[in-house]
Structures are given as structure tokens and as C-alpha cells.
Amino acid sequence: MAGLTLRNVGKRYGALSIIQGLNLDIRDGEFLVLVGPSGCGKSTLLRMIAGLEDISEGTIAIGGRIVNDLPASKRELSMVFQSYALYPHMNVRKNLAFGLQNFNVPRQQVEHRVAEAARILQIEQLMDRKPRQLSGGQKQRVAIGRAIVREPQLFLFDEPLSNLDAELRVQMRAELASLYTRLGTTMIYVTHDQVEAMTMASRIVVLRGGKIEQVGTPQELYTRPQNLFVAGFIGSPKINMLQAKVLHEAGRTFVDIAGLPRFAIPALRATSEAMTLCVRPSSLQVGDGDVTTEGTIRLVEYLGSETLLHVALPSGQVLLVSDSGRNPYRMGDPVTIGFDLFDLHYFDSAGQRVEPTQNESLVQ
Amino acid sequence: MKRFFARNAPAYVFLLPWLVGFFLLALGPILASLYLSFTRYDMVSDPRWIGLGNYEYMFTRDRRFWKALDVTFTYVVLAVPARLIVALGVAMLLDRGLRTIGLYRAIFYLPSLLGASIAIAILWRQLFAEDGVVNQVLALVGIQGAAWITDPDTSLYTLVILAMWQFGSPMLIFLAGLRGIPRDLYEAAEIDGTPRWRQFTRITLPLLAPVIFFNLVLQTIEAFKTFSSAFIISNGTGAPADSLLFYTVYLFNEAFKFFRMGYASALAWVLLVIIAIFTAIAFFTSKYWVHYENERD
């Protein structure tokens, strides 16, 4: 097992810069998830850690040892590919054993480890099959099995579940989580599924355009997004964003939002004239709150446990409201929606989070 | 029936030129040669039926027939693996190093296209002549070269070398095959610490097996039929000392020099059977070493 240290890591393809000045410390035994929109460099970063791409700038250290010039085979890590990358001409048993045979592991021990991995992943009855005779989920298990027989100090996963159907994805997610609990090995996991990220991660790294937007636990990212991008990226349904004008009068701070009555907000650490106020759909309620406004229901999405209301404000902006799901709303109904000041997130004109000065401790 | 025609008519229309060519130009001569192989025929008087006479003579009394088989088999056994190895080697170089550069592929293919031509055979004869370029280069480093082509001990090997040089078409097929192997298999193997050589023997070769098989069969058939290079280099005779008496050269001489058409036809049919046997062996053994990705079992 090992921690990782990334210092000023950069990646260029010719003149094209994919990753810039990335600094990150990954703790030993941590389950770190890399998320971000498509093309932000998640796979590239993972492959640099694996040794499949060279590092244009900076250093990557695994377990305190700089690995920039160390070939992939010497880094003592395992990787699970999105495409599984199983050897099509070998049966499951051989697929599992193949990597071990490179390291002159005694035969008995190879058999023992393969059997153990097969047991953990419940693929014992598939050992003599070729990959083409396996379902997607079974292939995924074999791919994970191939990674764990190596007993590496670091696991890398590149969107391992994205080729599975929704149900299987949920199941494999749980299995991966329990595998992690059991092995306790450092894992770096790339996904663009934020449910995967939220449910499995010790910490999440949000990447955009090759830069880190925020690093933190799932709770930190959800409750205190450091910028507008993270606020919009984490959380489903997506957070509501309101353009606001900030005014100072008589020592108090007010905001003007088109379509809403002017209201006072707590004093902020810093303000700019134009700010963005964000509120999660689950923090919006029908009928009451510190601040309320009238709107019209444009769309009702019944999801069972909740109902998602698309409510148009007089200004035309549509807010998402998550409701308990027990009330029979219909399209076109007028509603009153409200929120508590407490649930607001404030972002300055540069998109950076601004904390209120007083009730800071309340915003958890 | 109607629907069958409606659906397949376009295909047959497109096939028509080939079908006409086959039935008029190929099938007729094929059947005629089968008939002629049982006759004595000098192209002047009418063919005379002699039953299995030609075949009996061939197998029991014709020493040159056996010599031609010997030369041809030696050539096949040496030239086919040599060409395939060179072709695979070049394909791997191109696949690794020059992935994006299509031009190089064309350049590499060029000599091979030319290689099959008469001009190159003539060039080859001059390269390996007693005062040819090869010997001049060897002389520079103080080696007295042999009379490569006129020495019966070495003449066949110059043709094997020529065959290696004609790696173009199997190389392209190998290259396509290599491209078909997913990159991430090698990446997975790399991370698992697999040495290059083991990657080659345990991943590349097995996954390339269908392509190797295809090339092997095709090139074996080609090699059995080798004619123009041997004909040019041996001045059409199989000289020196019949060391370049390829089967087809012998056949050609019997047919068009000595006008023993009946006998030449019999030779042609025997060659066909030999090729068929080799192909059959290849197909029969293939199930033990060729792994097909989409095979059902």
C-alpha cells in the first residue's frame, strides 16, 4: 500500500496542454475518485500515474518514490480498464494467472491467489470460460480479479462500470465498495457518474480542463462547493443558480433577483456587485421559507420517492424544486415556493464561493 | 424464388463479367487439360489417349519430375517462413513506429509490387551475378563472393532472398491484423509486467493466428506456383544443373519447348493436387492453433 504525491504535474501533446500544474496528495489507503466532464483529462491523469503516458512536467511519487522514469511494470499497481482488456484467447483462469507468471510467483501460490480472487468475486464457476462467453458484469469481475491477484499497492480504475446496465452498476458499485473495505488498498477511481463518486469516495477530486476545481469529501463538495462549477457539477438534480445584484444599505446587505422580492442576506466576507446565488432543489419548498415567491409549474416529473417540479418565476427563469412526491401537482398550477437563507450558497462574479461572516458555523 | 432473384439479381449482374470469364476462359481449358493429361498431344496431330501413361511415367521414370519437386519443396519450405517472418517483422515496425504515417506504408509496399515483376528478377540476376553488386560490396570488406546464381549450391537461395524481399502483400495483411488487436491488451500486459517477448508470444501471435494462417495458406500456394523469377534467373531452363528447375519451369518447358502438352497437363494436375493437399493439411491442423475471436462454442 502506498500514498501518492503529485507535484506540478502537467501533460502536453505537442502544443496542446491537457493537464496543468496539478498538485495532489493521496493518502495511503484512500479511495480517491476523479470526476469531471468528458475530456477534462481524467483518463490521461490516471494513465500517467499508471505509467502508460509519460509525464511532461512535474513529478509523481508513489509511496515516497518518484516514478516518472519507472516503467509501468515496476510501479506495483494494477489497473482495471473500461473495456476490461481481458485476453480474448485465454480462459478466465489464465487471464487471472497471466500477470503473476511474469513475476516468477511459485506455481502453487499462483493457484492459491487465483482461487482466492475467484472466491472473493464469485467467479469460481466461470474459470474455464473464455471472455466472449461471459456477460458484461462477469467480465468486469474477471478484470477486477486480475487486478487483485497481483496484490498491488495501488489500484487504478478507469470508468470500470460504465459499460454495465444500471442495475448491475449499482450491484458492482456495492461490491467494489466492500472489496475496498476488505483490502484497504489505495484506490484511484475515474468516473463521470457522480453517484459512483459520492457513494464510494473517501475524497473526490473535481477536474475541469486539466485543473483541479476542488478536492474534498463527498459531504464537503455537496455542502460547500468552492466554486460555481463544482456547485453545478455535484448534486443531482442540478443546483439552481440565480443571478443577483448586491446592494448595501444601512449597514445591511440586500440582494435583487429578477422575479423575487428584494431580501436581506447575512453579511458576506466579500461581495461584488453581481453575484450568483445557488440553492439546491431539495432546499426549495412549496409554500414556505425565509424568502418566498410565486411561480407557475411548467413540468412535473414524478420519480416515486420525490417529485421534481419545474417552476417558472415571473422573470421566466425556471427553478427545480424537489418535493416529497405526495402532493398531486399539475402542469400550469400556480405555486408559492420558498427557501431558507441558511441554504443559500454565494458565489462572487469570478465564480468563487463567498462565506457569510456570521452564521458560518451554521452552514455545514 | 421470385424474391430470391429480386434480392440477388444485382449481385449476379456484378458477378457476370467474372462468371463469363470463368466459364469461357478458365473452365474450358481446365477441363480440356484434364482430358489432355490422359493423352499424348504435340499440338500438331490429334491427342492420342494413353490412359494413365503420363502419370505412370512421371512417378516411376521421370527423374527431372522428382528433381523439380525437390527444388520446389525446398523453396516452399524456406521461402514461405522467411517471407512471412520478414513481413510480420516489418508490419510490427510499421505498427509500432509509424502508426500515423501512411506514406511509409506505400513506400514499403513498392519494392514488393515490383518484386513480383520481371524487371526485378532481371535486376536480381545482375545483383547476384559474378561481377554483380553483391560481390562488389563483399569485395570491399575482403570477401571473395561466390558465383551465386551460376553455382548450383547457392542459386536457389538467391531466390529465397528474393522471396523475402517480396513481403508486401502479407505484410499489409499482417499490419491490418495487428491494428485489429486492441491496444489496451498490451497496456494491461505492460502494467502486469509482461516482457516484450512474452507479449509477442502470448498475445500478438495467438491473436494474429487467423491472419498468420491466412497468409500461410496464400503464400504456400504462391510459392508452389513460383514461375517468373525462376524462369528469368535460370534463363528459362532451370539451370544451373537443374538447381532452379522449379515445378512450373519444368512444366513450361515440357509444354512449350518440347510440345508435350499431354504430359504438361498431367504435371499441372499433379501440382494442383499437391497444393490441395497442403491446403487441406493447413485447414485440418488450424483448429489446434488458430483462435477465432468470434467463434462460437
Ligand SMILES: Nc1ncnc2c1ncn2[C@@H]1O[C@H](COP(=O)(O)OP(=O)(O)OP(=O)(O)O)[C@@H](O)[C@H]1O
Ligand atoms: N494522444 C493524444 N493526443 C492529443 N490529445 C489527446 C490525446 N489523448 C487524449 N487527448 C486529449 O486530452 C484530453 C483529455 O483526454 P482524457 O481521455 O484524459 O479525457 P477524460 O477526462 O478521460 O474524458 P472521458 O470522460 O470522455 O473519458 C481530451 O481533450 C483529449 O482530446
Ligand SMILES: [Mg+2]
Ligand atoms: Mg476517460
